[in-house]
Amino acid sequence: MDTSLLPVGHADIDAAARAIAPFAVRTPLLSPPVLSERLGAKVFVKPEVLQRTGSFKFRGAFNKLSSIPPDARGGGVVAFSSGNHAQGVAAAAQILNMRATIVMPADAPLAKRERTKAFGAEVVLYDRDREDREAIARDIAGQRGATLVPPYDDPMVIAGQGTVGREIAEDLAVLGVEPDIVVVPVSGGGLVAGVATAIKARFPRAMVMSAEPEGFDDHARSLRAGKREAHEARGRTICDALMALTPGEITFAINSRLLATGVTASDAQVAAAVAFAFRELKLVVEPGGAVGLAALLAGHVEARGKNVVIVLSGGNVDADLYARLIA
Amino acid sequence: MDTSLLPVGHADIDAAARAIAPFAVRTPLLSPPVLSERLGAKVFVKPEVLQRTGSFKFRGAFNKLSSIPPDARGGGVVAFSSGNHAQGVAAAAQILNMRATIVMPADAPLAKRERTKAFGAEVVLYDRDREDREAIARDIAGQRGATLVPPYDDPMVIAGQGTVGREIAEDLAVLGVEPDIVVVPVSGGGLVAGVATAIKARFPRAMVMSAEPEGFDDHARSLRAGKREAHEARGRTICDALMALTPGEITFAINSRLLATGVTASDAQVAAAVAFAFRELKLVVEPGGAVGLAALLAGHVEARGKNVVIVLSGGNVDADLYARLIA
Numbered sequence: 001m002d003t004s005l006l007p008v009g010h011a012d013i014d015a016a017a018r019a020i021a022p023f024a025v026r027t028p029l030l031s032p033p034v035l036s037e038r039l040g041a042k043v044f045v046k047p048e049v050l051q052r053t054g055s056f057k058f059r060g061a062f063n064k065l066s067s068i069p070p071d072a073r074g075g076g077v078v079a080f081s082s083g084n085h086a087q088g089v090a091a092a093a094q095i096l097n098m099r100a101t102i103v104m105p106a107d108a109p110l111a112k113r114e115r116t117k118a119f120g121a122e123v124v125l126y127d128r129d130r131e132d133r134e135a136i137a138r139d140i141a142g143q144r145g146a147t148l149v150p151p152y153d154d155p156m157v158i159a160g161q162g163t164v165g166r167e168i169a170e171d172l173a174v175l176g177v178e179p180d181i182v183v184v185p186v187s188g189g190g191l192v193a194g195v196a197t198a199i200k201a202r203f204p205r206a207m208v209m210s211a212e213p214e215g216f217d218d219h220a221r222s223l224r225a226g227k228r229e230a231h232e233a234r235g236r237t238i239c240d241a242l243m244a245l246t247p248g249e250i251t252f253a254i255n256s257r258l259l260a261t262g263v264t265a266s267d268a269q270v271a272a273a274v275a276f277a278f279r280e281l282k283l284v285v286e287p288g289g290a291v292g293l294a295a296l297l298a299g300h301v302e303a304r305g306k307n308v309v310i311v312l313s314g315g316n317v318d319a320d321l322y323a324r325l326i327a
Numbered sequence: 328m329d330t331s332l333l334p335v336g337h338a339d340i341d342a343a344a345r346a347i348a349p350f351a352v353r354t355p356l357l358s359p360p361v362l363s364e365r366l367g368a369k370v371f372v373k374p375e376v377l378q379r380t381g382s383f384k385f386r387g388a389f390n391k392l393s394s395i396p397p398d399a400r401g402g403g404v405v406a407f408s409s410g411n412h413a414q415g416v417a418a419a420a421q422i423l424n425m426r427a428t429i430v431m432p433a434d435a436p437l438a439k440r441e442r443t444k445a446f447g448a449e450v451v452l453y454d455r456d457r458e459d460r461e462a463i464a465r466d467i468a469g470q471r472g473a474t475l476v477p478p479y480d481d482p483m484v485i486a487g488q489g490t491v492g493r494e495i496a497e498d499l500a501v502l503g504v505e506p507d508i509v510v511v512p513v514s515g516g517g518l519v520a521g522v523a524t525a526i527k528a529r530f531p532r533a534m535v536m537s538a539e540p541e542g543f544d545d546h547a548r549s550l551r552a553g554k555r556e557a558h559e560a561r562g563r564t565i566c567d568a569l570m571a572l573t574p575g576e577i578t579f580a581i582n583s584r585l586l587a588t589g590v591t592a593s594d595a596q597v598a599a600a601v602a603f604a605f606r607e608l609k610l611v612v613e614p615g616g617a618v619g620l621a622a623l624l625a626g627h628v629e630a631r632g633k634n635v636v637i638v639l640s641g642g643n644v645d646a647d648l649y650a651r652l653i654a
Binding site: 023025028030031032033034047049050052054111275278279280281282283284285315319320322323326327 | 350352355357358359360361374376377379381438602605606607608609610611612642646647649650653654
């Protein structure tokens, strides 16, 4: 397929890989026997829980911040985030000696709030149900001359997240393995857009799938409809990181072209996947980071006999919630 | 130093690496920025929690079992173990289609008992304070014609565990890094003996250190004394995997020549290390597997400015204990 007109190309991801290399963790590609044996497939796991800040978000944030011209860095950066993007931006700003302000929902996990502050960022809380985080962030950006760092709908952010897919493709190529299926947790779609761009550049036949919490399935719906649709969930999911209402504009321009389909998992299936990762994989995965694994373990992905890659996108979970999930 | 007269040589470890390669996980060598930045050192982590069965023990068990001649395999194998060796032997026996009987203390963590049975082994429980596990295992071996698989005091077992050190040395050599210090959790001394043999073969100046729970410091004492001494602890430690009374004969013949010193950590320091690994490394580590990390974080290893490797030797911990440790 012709991907030359898409907003992010694999050359952008190559450039991002060079930009983040001195500071990002090149996470390994694991292949836990227990997972392959259980599913009758060859399963690979990309543990972005091992990334700096505990999620993939550092990649996109650092790539974006390092692209800000020196004369614009004095105003600092501002971002809105339920948590992992916040930590990614805060850590990137700290490394680059920039001021960071993070607009975060008041009900974000305590661990994510505290860790964001620990990276030296100022945290401004808002009410998820009554206030508009984007408007608050834009106000701060206007007052301070700060650069807004979008969580997903930005080519530099997408290219940074794409380094996850680039590393997967590199490691599979060394092993001589062609992936049949790649499953990626999705909220606004930045990670999966970058991963799909990198994977499809090397393995055009691979099927890349978005994974979302049941009900919060705006990508699955939008991919079926061929246009951006909102999900209909009104409540909460334990996947606090995956509550975007609709796919991003830029991300969906990519994902509508490159993704095969979207899968989902219920909160109970996600909880079981978090416990499985504790018991069998020895990896700490937050609910949102485990939704792809959950879909796989629940049988929502036709894995048998296939080469399957799942991304575990983050591991920032409060200890008390984690204790309940693994009990 | 002349190591040619030691019971295990690096050629034995090379052979073990070939034997286990089809089934063991080649675990990655991680370098979490958070650990290096906190300690002012370059810290590498060998996460044997990612090994098949959740600990390094599979390596030695599989190497030993695969060395049993075909005509002696019919009698199966028997082992005594507080847990991780049990799983290693059970999993290796399952792969090799051999019968396994495991003699296990009645107070071993439930997770370890259940997982051992899940690998198809028969579990025989004994009273840790009143019965002699070695005698029970020898009785079973005599009755059934089974081969006894010692947990550590056996050259094939030591050579298998040595593949941990071989992989560390290989990966460091690729990075062009010479290790100054390698810290390894120790009970009977099999893992550290194998690791030291492999590390010193490639990096003769590296200091390899045993790490033990405070009080259960028979290696630290024995290394100081130059002969095998028992520890004086009477109670329990949360490091259920590390309660051997004295170093092994064969392991100490190696360790007394190759180890620099022994360090310790208190149960509170071990608990803090388990919580640190949860929060910052996103790795599930059992208390015994975290004792080296604990000694490092507690400042018991002079790490500043050095290249330091720590082995996280296992991750099989009951969910309820884990929940208390990370709270």
